[in-house]
Each structure stands twice: as structure tokens, then as C-alpha cells.
Amino acid sequence: MKTCGYCKGDYDEADTKTANLHTEVSTRRCNCTRCEGKPSCYTCTSSFCFCTNGH
Known part of the structure; x- marks a missing residue:
């Protein structure tokens, strides 16, 4: 288990789908600079x- 630096939630690094939500940069489109470069778990x-x- 690892704790995410963005949402502070714990996730299993072995679970690729879940790990990607906490590590991969989101491709969402919005006008907020706080979201830029953050993973999907970032609220x-x-x-x-x-x-x-x-998301």
C-alpha cells in the first residue's frame, strides 16, 4: 500500500488501474490551473x- 500525495488516500501499487488514478497525469480539460498536471484522484x-x- 502507498499513500497518494494528492488525495492522501491509500492505494495498492500492484493494481495498475487504481495506481494510474493516483499517478498518471489526467487529460481532463478545464480552465483551472490547480488541476493542470495532477492525477485523476485530485479533487x-x-x-x-x-x-x-x-475528473
């Missing part, structure tokens, strides 16, 4: 962000 708290649930 932005900016009121100007239009990403849905961090």
Missing part, C-alpha cells in the same frame, strides 16, 4: 474549476 477546491469530482 480541486477552486470555485472557478469546472472539472467534475476531480
